[in-house]
Amino acid sequence: MASMMGTPATTRSLHGRLKHSINQTALRSYLAEFISTFLFVFVVIGSIMASRELLPDGTNTSDPSCLVAVAFANAFALSTAVYIFGASSSSDTTSASSSGAHVNPAVTFGLAVGGHISIPTALFYWIMQLLASSMACLLLRVATADHVVPTHAIAVEMTGFGASIIEGVTTFTLVYTIYAARDARKGPLSAIGPIAIGFVAGGNVLATGPFSGGSMNPACSFGSALVNGSFKNQAVYWVGPLIGGAMAGLFYDNVLFPVTSVQHSDSGINDGHGTSSNSGF
Numbered sequence: 001m002a003s004m005m006g007t008p009a010t011t012r013s014l015h016g017r018l019k020h021s022i023n024q025t026a027l028r029s030y031l032a033e034f035i036s037t038f039l040f041v042f043v044v045i046g047s048i049m050a051s052r053e054l055l056p057d058g059t060n061t062s063d064p065s066c067l068v069a070v071a072f073a074n075a076f077a078l079s080t081a082v083y084i085f086g087a088s089s090s091s092d093t094t095s096a097s098s099s100g101a102h103v104n105p106a107v108t109f110g111l112a113v114g115g116h117i118s119i120p121t122a123l124f125y126w127i128m129q130l131l132a133s134s135m136a137c138l139l140l141r142v143a144t145a146d147h148v149v150p151t152h153a154i155a156v157e158m159t160g161f162g163a164s165i166i167e168g169v170t171t172f173t174l175v176y177t178i179y180a181a182r183d184a185r186k187g188p189l190s191a192i193g194p195i196a197i198g199f200v201a202g203g204n205v206l207a208t209g210p211f212s213g214g215s216m217n218p219a220c221s222f223g224s225a226l227v228n229g230s231f232k233n234q235a236v237y238w239v240g241p242l243i244g245g246a247m248a249g250l251f252y253d254n255v256l257f258p259v260t261s262v263q264h265s266d267s268g269i270n271d272g273h274g275t276s277s278n279s280g281f
Helices: 009-021 024-054 064-085 105-113 119-143 160-182 192-212 218-228 236-256 261-266
Strands: none
Touching (some): 105 236
């Protein structure tokens, strides 16, 4: 019938996906994603700048107190963003202000690879995340009278490949925790969900900060690099997290907790646009 009418099924499918990704509810979710990412990056990068400012020489980032401060900032900021902008339960799927609080292109990529969100929606999320991160870092630089915006960096003795592995593993644990916390099959997302997500992020920073910077977030690394004007080893913070995020989603949905067709249709969980889909976010 589609060929007889001169409209291929793939064309109609693409049109439907674009229509779903560009409407009033979707635009609100993109705005929510921008705000949540801005909040996260502002706190994380700001904590690094504040730690440096309080140190005697202003540049010694190897001080353990600096690492602890940044880890806590990651945990608090991510937990807050997820609590505010993430759908709190399966009954919250009509919330137009909820974006799912991905805050991270690796999370969005993992959902797209798993088929939880459409490619157009993922691209719009990426745009919002990168723009929000860049704006947050730019604001920090302007507001602090041109203080240097720090970038994520790998240890001198490490290779880019090794740093990518570390970033991939930490992002895997982060995204896996997000999947588990948001799985509607386990019941509504309670207050412990955002806390667990924040804790694993903070723990990963404590474990890998001195080696790869503990980014786990391509948007955060991109924004700081853009404002700083240095994209050295930037590929590390894209390749590792994207692979780790995709593997976490595929592993959770297809190996440990396979999703059946019945669960897909009955899950009633948020796709980030305030509508019900098979997404866990």
